[in-house]
Every structure is written in structure tokens, then in C-alpha cells.
Amino acid sequence: MMQVTKYIIEFLISKKIKTIPVYQGGAVMNFIDEIGRHPKLDYVVPYHEQALSMQVDTIARLDGFAAGFATSGPGATNLLTGVCSAFYDSIPCFYFTGQVGQIHLKKNRGVRQLGFQETDVVEVFKPITKYATQINDASKVRYELEKGYELAMSGRPGPVIFDIPFNIQRTMVNPKKLLSFKLNKKKISQFNINKIKNLKKEINKAKKPLILVGGGVKRANQEKQFLQFVRKYKIPFVTTWMSQHLTSYDDKLYFGSIGKNGHRSANHLTSKCDLLICIGQRFGVKNIFGEFGKKAKIIAIDIDKNELNNGLVKPNITIEILIQDLFLKLDKNLKINRVSKHWINECKKAKENLFKILIFNKNTSERKKFISVYKFFDIISKTINKNSLIFPDAGANQVWFFQSFLQKKEQIIINHTGHSPMGHSIAASIGGYYSKKSKNKKLIAFTGDGGFMMNVQELEHIKNHKIPVKIIVLDNRSLGNTKLGTLLAFNGRTHGNDKKNGYFPPNIKKISEGFGISYHEFYNGTDIKLIKKFKKFLREKGPSIFRVHLSETQNVAELHVLTDNKKKDYFI
Numbered sequence: 001m002m003q004v005t006k007y008i009i010e011f012l013i014s015k016k017i018k019t020i021p022v023y024q025g026g027a028v029m030n031f032i033d034e035i036g037r038h039p040k041l042d043y044v045v046p047y048h049e050q051a052l053s054m055q056v057d058t059i060a061r062l063d064g065f066a067a068g069f070a071t072s073g074p075g076a077t078n079l080l081t082g083v084c085s086a087f088y089d090s091i092p093c094f095y096f097t098g099q100v101g102q103i104h105l106k107k108n109r110g111v112r113q114l115g116f117q118e119t120d121v122v123e124v125f126k127p128i129t130k131y132a133t134q135i136n137d138a139s140k141v142r143y144e145l146e147k148g149y150e151l152a153m154s155g156r157p158g159p160v161i162f163d164i165p166f167n168i169q170r171t172m173v174n175p176k177k178l179l180s181f182k183l184n185k186k187k188i189s190q191f192n193i194n195k196i197k198n199l200k201k202e203i204n205k206a207k208k209p210l211i212l213v214g215g216g217v218k219r220a221n222q223e224k225q226f227l228q229f230v231r232k233y234k235i236p237f238v239t240t241w242m243s244q245h246l247t248s249y250d251d252k253l254y255f256g257s258i259g260k261n262g263h264r265s266a267n268h269l270t271s272k273c274d275l276l277i278c279i280g281q282r283f284g285v286k287n288i289f290g291e292f293g294k295k296a297k298i299i300a301i302d303i304d305k306n307e308l309n310n311g312l313v314k315p316n317i318t319i320e321i322l323i324q325d326l327f328l329k330l331d332k333n334l335k336i337n338r339v340s341k342h343w344i345n346e347c348k349k350a351k352e353n354l355f356k357i358l359i360f361n362k363n364t365s366e367r368k369k370f371i372s373v374y375k376f377f378d379i380i381s382k383t384i385n386k387n388s389l390i391f392p393d394a395g396a397n398q399v400w401f402f403q404s405f406l407q408k409k410e411q412i413i414i415n416h417t418g419h420s421p422m423g424h425s426i427a428a429s430i431g432g433y434y435s436k437k438s439k440n441k442k443l444i445a446f447t448g449d450g451g452f453m454m455n456v457q458e459l460e461h462i463k464n465h466k467i468p469v470k471i472i473v474l475d476n477r478s479l480g481n482t483k484l485g486t487l488l489a490f491n492g493r494t495h496g497n498d499k500k501n502g503y504f505p506p507n508i509k510k511i512s513e514g515f516g517i518s519y520h521e522f523y524n525g526t527d528i529k530l531i532k533k534f535k536k537f538l539r540e541k542g543p544s545i546f547r548v549h550l551s552e553t554q555n556v557a558e559l560h561v562l563t564d565n566k567k568k569d570y571f572i
Helices: 004-014 029-037 049-063 080-088 121-128 138-153 193-205 215-219 223-233 241-246 264-272 323-331 341-354 373-380 396-404 424-433 449-454 456-464 480-489 508-515 527-539
Strands: 019-021 042-044 067-070 093-099 131-134 159-165 209-213 237-239 254-257 275-279 297-302 317-320 388-392 442-448 469-475 518-522 544-549
Touching: 004 029, 004 138, 019 049, 019 067, 029 042, 029 067, 029 093, 049 067, 049 080, 049 093, 049 424, 080 121, 080 159, 080 424, 093 121, 093 138, 121 131, 121 159, 131 138, 138 159, 193 275, 193 297, 193 317, 193 323, 209 264, 215 223, 215 241, 215 323, 223 241, 223 323, 237 241, 237 264, 241 254, 254 264, 254 341, 264 341, 373 396, 373 527, 388 396, 388 424, 396 442, 396 469, 396 480, 424 442, 424 449, 424 456, 424 469, 442 449, 449 456, 449 469, 456 508, 508 518, 508 544, 518 527, 527 544
Parallel strands: 019 042, 067 093, 093 159, 131 159, 209 237, 209 275, 237 254, 275 297, 297 317, 388 442, 442 469, 469 544, 518 544
Antiparallel strands: none
């Protein structure tokens, strides 16, 4: 016999979980006591449940699966942001919340709340999880865990949440007599031989084929297989942000990431190709615009049939298939014509002329004080170790990163694209540190002055646990992304975006000193000066912060409007 809490913990260990983020509370203390006493587990204590949810999400992105625990009421609702990110980006993980005892559940009494901090966790989380359930029968704990795991890991992956009343946690059960979950083995229509044959024909007919690859390839652990396929048949490809780190920026078949804030080269080529094969990506509003695939026959391939026809794009052919099966089926007996040299040369010219953003700061005294952020990324991306885990935050800093960071093949980029919450980079870097894949890797987090403050409390954990994360703060003393948008939308008016109208930027130097974390800063100067400072920053043992002072007028380049194959100078 064993308590439900112990059974759940043993189940997580059986799934190779070793580190669990937790935040203490009365309704969850049974679990945390069990975790704390277990010889095969370590636990992580963040300073806010939002950070906890992002740490769980990050560990799962790297290791394939993760779990975390929070208490009832506000502890549970504080998880929402990270759970949303996991759901939209298809990350398989478990979240457990403690709940009041069953005698204090309101049930159908018609009151808003009966037990202290009682909240209907299942209804709150149901829209943003693959499965949300309250375990009210101890004999079904095995059934619910096995069902939740199968749902989290199968098809399009995603998070699962279990809400467990306090008395159920302490109930004794016999593991040998617990009801098990039996999966309905009904075959999903993930493979259609005729559609694969048609795809092969279209590849052979195409004069200008192009592949658009998304995060689904990573989720399916098919990155290696994808690269083998495109190199074997020498098909050019572009990416979404979720798959930009698939290869190095100088890969001869890679031509940038698409979208409003992507690379001009990628956008240009999606408008010129005659066959666009979209694999494991959803047609998101930031990626799809006027000239996307305008001359192409579009083939959409995904595990999620709902994403194949989401209304933004009308594909000519849709294929619902496990990405794990795709390259195996596609490559079987495939004989295709060599991609024309003319098209390859057109792709090369696009990359030569349009991949990088050419920046010349406006000739104002204010601009001369600060480095162009695009120049900054161009320089430091060459300096950052190839063996790095990199965490770009949401906001303008995220756009600048993906537009101008020159990624190396071995680098892993953890990006929350779907929900895109500010403040996730610092929290996520902690999760990255506790991942099995972090060994011998540099941890690099990018954030803005706004995002820096969203989870600033986690610096205490970073300091006390000596987590050697390098935090780069792109400080324009404003909420720059929204500021630009409001200035354009409201004829030069803006509110709540800078010191003049309600947003007071943090003193990052004093915050760093307050937490006892090493601090560096840079305004402007020669390339050599920047490289010297940045290398010193990277060499330091333990955590450190590098603040880059930017002009408040440093804007984001919107590149979808510039798809012609000509060099352009940008004054942004």
C-alpha cells in the first residue's frame, strides 16, 4: 500500500523525470514533502508560479517531458501564462495543483466558493490543455495518469493538468489493484499513399521548389531526417522562428525565416517559388501576408488536421501525417529531377542581397550615443559559443534577435512563439539549467528592460544557486515594440510606453547590485571595444548581466514589404 502522492511521484520517476519545479502551499505540501524525501529527485523552488510554469515548459522542450507542482487558488491561476505557452507551442508536460478537501468543494451548491482558495481549476485550464481533470477517486489515479501521459505525448503534443483534492492526496491505494488506461488503438488518418504519390509528382514538376519547415519537425524529433532529405535532393528551405535554429545561418540550402519580422530573403523566395511545401508549421498571421506563395502550388503537411485549413491559406494539397512517417514514406523510391541551377542561383542571390539588414543610424546627436541593435547582434552572435542554450524574450528584442542573430548549428534556441509572453527568458533559462541537455552548455538569455522586470524576482534563485546564465538586457528605456505601434496608429500619440507617459524604466545596474550579480554595460564604440567587453562578460564564472543602451527611437524593421531582390539601406 502507498499514498496517492507517492504513487504519482513514482509514476513521474518512471518517465525519467529527475528535477521538478515546485512552489509550496498548504494544498500541495504532501506532494512537496514526498518529492523532498525521495532519493531520486531534486526540486527547484522559483519565486513565482508563473516562473514555475515556464521552467516546466522549458525542461519539457529540451528533455521531452516534465512536471511541476503548485498549490490551490492563486497558486494554480499563476500557472496560466506558462501553460498557455506550452499549449500553443505543443509542449508535452504535466502540471499538478493541490485542491481543498472534497468536503469543502462547492460542487452544485450554487455558491462561488466554499473551501479556502477553492478555484475550479479544471474549467479554467480546459481551453489551454490537452486534458484537464480533477482526480476525485483514488482508485483511478493510475488510469488518469496513464491517460494524461498518452494524450500529452501523442498526436499534436501538449500540457495536461491534474487538480487533486487534499484528502485524495493522502488516501492509501494498492498499486497492483489500480485501474489502468487502455488506449483505443483506432488508426488516425495520418497517412494517405495517394497524396504522397501526388507530392512526389509535384516535386518533379516544379521548377522552383521551396520547403517551409516549422516547429512540428522539432517536436517530432525529425530535424536530422529533414536535413538529410533536403541535402539528398538539394531542395532550398526556409523556416519559421520555431525552427530557425535547425541549422546554421550559412547553410547553403537555408535562406532565412519568413514573416512580417523575418528575413527579406525568405519572404522574397516564398513569393517567387512555384511549389511551396509547408511541413509542421501552422499558417500564423505574422507569417502570412500578401505575396506569400502567390505563384506557388501549396502543399500543407501536419499532424493537426485543423491547422491544414485554418482559413488564412488555401493549400492545393493537404496531408495529415505523423512527421515521423513523412520522410520515410516520401524518400522511399523517390526519384526526382535535380533542382534547376537557375533557381538555386536565384536563392543564393536573395540570400546575398537580402538576408542581412543593413543599418545606418539616422545622423542625430541622440542616435550617435547608442549602438544600432542590428550591428550589436551581428557582432556578438559571432562571439557566442556554438555550444549554447539561447533564450530570446518576447517583444522588440525577440524580433531583433531573429532578424539579425547569426545562429550556429549546435546552438539550441528556446523561443515561446505562440503565446509570446514577456519575461519568459529569465525564467526559462533556469529551467534550461536543470535540463539534462544543459551539460557543458552556455546559458544565454536576451530580454528587454520591460521583460526583465516581469520575472526579475528569479534573479534571487539564479544568484543563490549560482546558475551561470548570461543575461543580455536590450535597454531602450521604453516598451519599444508597443510604443512604435501606438505612434503609428494614433498619429504620433502614445501612452504607457515610456517615462513621459507612465512607464518608468528600471535601474538595471542597481537591481544587479541588489541581487549581487555582476554587471556590465555598453553604449557605443568600436567593434573591437564591444567584442572585448562582451568576451569578458561571457568568461565570468557564475551569473552576470550585460546591459546594452539603445536609442528610444530604435525601431523594428518590417521586412515583408521589401521582397524585391535589391540591396536597401534602412534608417530605423
